[in-house]
Amino acid sequence: MGEHPRRRATDGPHRLAASFVIPVLNEERHIESAVRSVLDQRGLDEFEVIILAGRSTDGTDGILERLAAEDPRIRVIPNPRNAISIAMNLGITEARYPTVVRVDAHSVLPLDYAAGALRTLDATGAVNVGGRMRAEGISRFEKAVAWGYNSPAGLGGAIYHTGGQAGPAESAYLGVFRRDPVLAIGGFDEALSRGEDWEFNRRIARSGGVVWFDPELEVVYRPRPNLKALIRQFHASGRWRGELIRRLGTGMPLRYFVPPGLLVALVAGTALLVTAPFAQGAVLPWIWVAAGLSPFLVYGAWLLLTALRARESGAVRLRLLAVLPTMHLAWGAGCIAGIVRSPEGHNAYSGR
Known part of the structure; x- marks a missing residue:
């Protein structure tokens, strides 16, 4: 990954700035809520939103076009190969600020999420900080899936699913990370289409960096709406694991x-x-x-x-x-x- 030709922004001692990176494909149901939750972030002096748009076949592209027209902080960049790991590397390369905030198109960030994460990065010296994925469903089926996400009975008890004490962790949900150390380890492994975050955090730790879990960072996640979508999601996740x-x-x-x-x-x-x-x-x-x-x-x-x-x-x-x-x-x-x-x-x- 090379340097973007635009001038990089640098943080002053008390200046909070970040680049939000959002990989997107076929997310017409959720993408606007995710982007709005980014635009509503409090406590940041400056930020930008970089959306890596895969080759969607639903109404996602029209929503992205409208959002980008409404707010100049949003940039939409094509990601023709679709893969999340490639999208993240494109976003990191394009990022103007030294801190990158990963956002899932199914997630809804709380208002002080990014500012709190940046303060935790400074306080701990960690390379990557993440919190808990709090799954929330709307329909009865989605609520059942959300319960499975939030319980050891469903996903095995990883701290970023079930919660726990602040401290070093094996991985982090989404992640708010320092751009330069991530570039130094080569970014995300583009040979992986899933599980790329776990492997990414493993390399951070092996390089001497710290991955930190902060229970105060809680992100709402919208689960799959039906059995067919759930089967496809979990089979794909298992295959890459x-x-x-x-x-x-x-x-x-x-x-x-x-x-x-x-x-x-x-x-x-x-x-x-x-x-x-x-x-x-x-x-x-x-x-x-x-x-x-x-x-x-x-x-x-x-x-x-x-x-x-x-x-x-x-x-x-x-x-x-x-x-x-x-x-x-x-x-x-x-x-x-x-x-x-x-x-x-x-x-x-x-x-x-």
Whole structure:
């Protein structure tokens, strides 16, 4: 990534300025809310909004054109290759200010998000600061998905999903980071279409930088609206996580191996149930049936108990019985596929 020819802005000792970078593709439902939440930020002396526009096929481009015409701080830059990692590198290269704020098109920033993050960067000396993704749904289905996002039962308990104490972290949701150290490590890995943020933060830490979790930074995230979209999203996410497992082997948190392990157990259980009638002897078939049923019974009991304990309405809890297995199994299937074969050519937005 090279330097943009425009003159770079520099921060004075008490001057808060940032470049917001937003990768976008087919986000007509959410992009305006995301951009408005950036424009409404308080406490910054200066900022710009860089939107990296993929080749959308819905009404996204028209919304971006209108927003850019309304506010000169917005720049829309084409991202014909669509990938998020490429979009981020383009945005970092184009950024005028020394601090970059990553924004997801599904997110809504609180009013003091950027100013608070910049102060945390200064106070901690970290390279990257992030907070908690607080998923919020509107429909009952979206509320069930949001519950899964916010609970260890859904996404495994990463601090940026469930919350925790301020301090160094393995990764950060979105991220507010210093531009120069990020350029020094080569930016985002453009060979990755998902999981690029985790790998990016891993390289920051390996280079001696600090990734910091700040629980005061809480960003609203809008989850997928239906089962089909959820399956596509989680399969794509799992597939790229499988690619990272292929690269790094056991250097990954244990939680990433749980969904593929669950899927393997259920497939093995199904195989035992199918072959049990052909087992020889009077006792052996029943052992096979018991062994085959066990992963279904254990997972089913855990699922039912989890849904019953959720502090949600009955309609949302009922939907959790479909949402949680969808999240786990779609992610697990994608992960196994990514381990077996590189997902090269499978774009991050395929799950949108």
